[in-house]
Amino acid sequence: PVFLPIFSKKRGERFRDCQSSCIPFLKMSFVEYKDVIQNGDTAIVFLGHDSMFAIKVQQGGATQTKYGAIKHSTDLVGKKYGSRITCSKGGWVYILHPTPELWTVTLPHRTQILYSTDISMIIMMLELKPGSIVCESGTGSGSLSHAIIRTIAPTGQLYTVEFHKQRAEKAEEEFCDHKVDHLVTVKTQDVCKEGFGVTNIADAVFLDIPSPWEAVRYAKTALKIEGGRICSFSPCIEQVQRTCLVMTEEGFIDISTFEILLRVYDVRTVSLQLPDFGAADKNNHDTPADTVSQSKRKCCTDSQQGTTQFKSGAPLREMAGHTGYLTFATKSLS
Numbered sequence: 001p002v003f004l005p006i007f008s009k010k011r012g013e014r015f016r017d018c019q020s021s022c023i024p025f026l027k028m029s030f031v032e033y034k035d036v037i038q039n040g041d042t043a044i045v046f047l048g049h050d051s052m053f054a055i056k057v058q059q060g061g062a063t064q065t066k067y068g069a070i071k072h073s074t075d076l077v078g079k080k081y082g083s084r085i086t087c088s089k090g091g092w093v094y095i096l097h098p099t100p101e102l103w104t105v106t107l108p109h110r111t112q113i114l115y116s117t118d119i120s121m122i123i124m125m126l127e128l129k130p131g132s133i134v135c136e137s138g139t140g141s142g143s144l145s146h147a148i149i150r151t152i153a154p155t156g157q158l159y160t161v162e163f164h165k166q167r168a169e170k171a172e173e174e175f176c177d178h179k180v181d182h183l184v185t186v187k188t189q190d191v192c193k194e195g196f197g198v199t200n201i202a203d204a205v206f207l208d209i210p211s212p213w214e215a216v217r218y219a220k221t222a223l224k225i226e227g228g229r230i231c232s233f234s235p236c237i238e239q240v241q242r243t244c245l246v247m248t249e250e251g252f253i254d255i256s257t258f259e260i261l262l263r264v265y266d267v268r269t270v271s272l273q274l275p276d277f278g279a280a281d282k283n284n285h286d287t288p289a290d291t292v293s294q295s296k297r298k299c300c301t302d303s304q305q306g307t308t309q310f311k312s313g314a315p316l317r318e319m320a321g322h323t324g325y326l327t328f329a330t331k332s333l334s
Helices: 070-075 100-106 116-125 144-153 165-177 216-224 239-248 290-302
Strands: 042-049 051-056 062-065 069-072 084-086 092-096 133-137 155-160 182-186 204-207 231-233 254-259 265-273 307-315 325-331
Touching: 042 062, 051 100, 062 290, 069 070, 070 084, 100 116, 100 144, 100 155, 116 144, 116 231, 116 325, 133 144, 144 155, 144 165, 165 182, 204 216, 216 239, 231 239, 239 254
Parallel strands: 133 155, 133 204, 155 182, 204 231
Antiparallel strands: 042 051, 042 092, 062 069, 084 092, 231 325, 254 325, 265 307
């Protein structure tokens, strides 16, 4: 293995509590990928596209699944991410490296969360990129926070504000476990009364609070003097109306609201009966060879019950409906 010196991501200082100045593998991080599972990693146990969950790998630990137990020390530590792991009952699962998308569908819910459909639109419309500085309120369960952090890494910074103290502490703990704490600053305060605690440094601001119109003026203060983008997520149209009015009063321009709906199609193989075009023309004079050939085709058709197979796509009978409205605007230079 390649041995790498241990450096702090924050200031390039060596960790004081390390017993050795070298480690054989990189630490697990949501913004830096590695190959090998280590003790203390967060990993995703993948049973199927609709069945997966997150675990923390611990020496001597075990995880129960419907296919049996997974022993962390012998089954996980030292194995490569993406490996197929055989469980105690003979079934198997895949162990995946965590990503913001996988974390969104496996994280412990402390609040309602944003999913990848809305998250992708938010990141694109806020024009986020590596090095961007972003202000967010509220933190909630951290679904959007992880996606923002990966986008702005390695030199960007996220300032996230959460009113609820316990949720803020839990989010900060997760950021540390996921090795992204150097890219995020968590604050516990009321953004509608105290703002974000920063002035004229943010490239973008995101609001997911009950009364976003009360925080618009603080968002304007946090955004850079030369301008920036703001997004507000609201489940009710009345919230959108009040927010848009305040955005206009504060001088924001290019105000627009979107509702993102994901329509999934189910592609499957279907069998349809072949049409019966009737008997052959009586005026046709078939030779004995033609008669034998038609007899063989008839037997083949009868054995297959006159059906043919082809691929078909159709929307699912049920789909995820309304989640919320996304309102975007730009800070005016004037």
